[in-house]
Amino acid sequence: MKSSYPELPFIDNPKKTIVSLEDSVHYLLDVTDKCTAKAVFSVMIAEASRTSDRKAFNSAGEYNYAGVQTDSGRWGYSKPIISRFRRVDVGGNNREFAGFKNNEGFFDFMANRIKSKGFNGCDADAWTTTYIQSWWSPSAKARYGKGTAKYNSKKAIYNTAIKKFDEFEKTYEKKKPKRKKAFIGITIGIIAIGIIASTYYFVNKK
Numbered sequence: 001m002k003s004s005y006p007e008l009p010f011i012d013n014p015k016k017t018i019v020s021l022e023d024s025v026h027y028l029l030d031v032t033d034k035c036t037a038k039a040v041f042s043v044m045i046a047e048a049s050r051t052s053d054r055k056a057f058n059s060a061g062e063y064n065y066a067g068v069q070t071d072s073g074r075w076g077y078s079k080p081i082i083s084r085f086r087r088v089d090v091g092g093n094n095r096e097f098a099g100f101k102n103n104e105g106f107f108d109f110m111a112n113r114i115k116s117k118g119f120n121g122c123d124a125d126a127w128t129t130t131y132i133q134s135w136w137s138p139s140a141k142a143r144y145g146k147g148t149a150k151y152n153s154k155k156a157i158y159n160t161a162i163k164k165f166d167e168f169e170k171t172y173e174k175k176k177p178k179r180k181k182a183f184i185g186i187t188i189g190i191i192a193i194g195i196i197a198s199t200y201y202f203v204n205k206k
Contacts, residue, residue, distance in 0.1 A: 003096055005070045005084055011099055014061025014085035019103050021055060025168035027103055030175055032111035038165050039121030040110045043135060045161035046154065060087050062099030063106045071096035077112040080105035124162075128155040 019027070024044065028037035048065050049058040057065045062085060068075075070084045083099030100106040117134050120126035125146065131154055132144050144150040 001071060001086070001094065001096055003071055003084060004074045005078070005081065005098075008070075008081065008099075009083050011062060011083050011085040014087075014097075014099060016061060017059045017063050017065075017103075018051060018056045019059075019063075019065065021057070021164055022168040022171060023103070024057060024107070025165055026172050027107040028111060029169065029172050031104065031108045032115065035120055035122040036111050036115045037121065038162060039119035039127055040107070040114045041165050042121060042127060042158045042161035043110075043114060043119075043131065045164070046131065046136075046157045060097055061085050062097075063103055064097050064100060065106060066110060068098040068109070069095055070098045075109075075113065076116060077109060080109040124155055124158050127158050131158075 025037065025041060028040055032040075044057060044066060047067070049060075050056065051058055059065045060067060062083060067089065068081075070081065075081070080100055081098040082101050082105070084096050085099055086094060086096050089095045098109075100109065114121075114135075117130060119130050119135075128151060129146070132138075132141055132151065136154075138144070144154075
């Protein structure tokens with residue numbers, strides 16, 4: 001099998017991982033704006049495998065919850081992809097998939113790719129149209145315009161996803177920006193330098 005990422009390590013036994021729907025919303029709100037976060041979460045509700053209790057997403061391995069493949073061309077944003085592995089996909093084909101370092105890496109990747117497609121996760125019709133035409137993209141997509149049964153079924157998935165998103169957003173606590181810690185460290189350093197300089201001045205003055 002030809003890989004689009006031959007430079008990355010190949011994982012023989014990819015570890016299965018899960019992430020709760022609630023944590024997924026929190027991760028997304030950490031890495032991107034709310035409308036993009038809603039768009040990604042809705043795509044995952046539409047496509048990703050879930051645990052039997054329907055409260056968490058299952059990965060094919062290595063934190064890949066969306067079937068991101070590495071055998072059909074390089075992605076426009078590849079930084080979070082750190083490894084690759086093989087699985088048989090839903091169509092019975094042996095394919096190569098992307099491995100990520102952790103959940104944050106996966107959601108960072110998804111947010112970037114969904115945003116690049118022009119998704120608007122804050123508008124049901126806009127999301128549904130982009131999902132059908134640019135993400136799911138079936139061969140018959142020209143026949144799945146607004147008002148058709150297929151369109152309405154995908155829009156219903158979006159509406160279900162947003163209800164869950166809004167529920168989990170209520171438990172989200174925004175992370176403190178790392179630059180705040182850096183600012184404190186720099187401030188302490190400046191104060192320390194000032195004290196040393198003052199001490200040197202008065203000692204030499206005497």
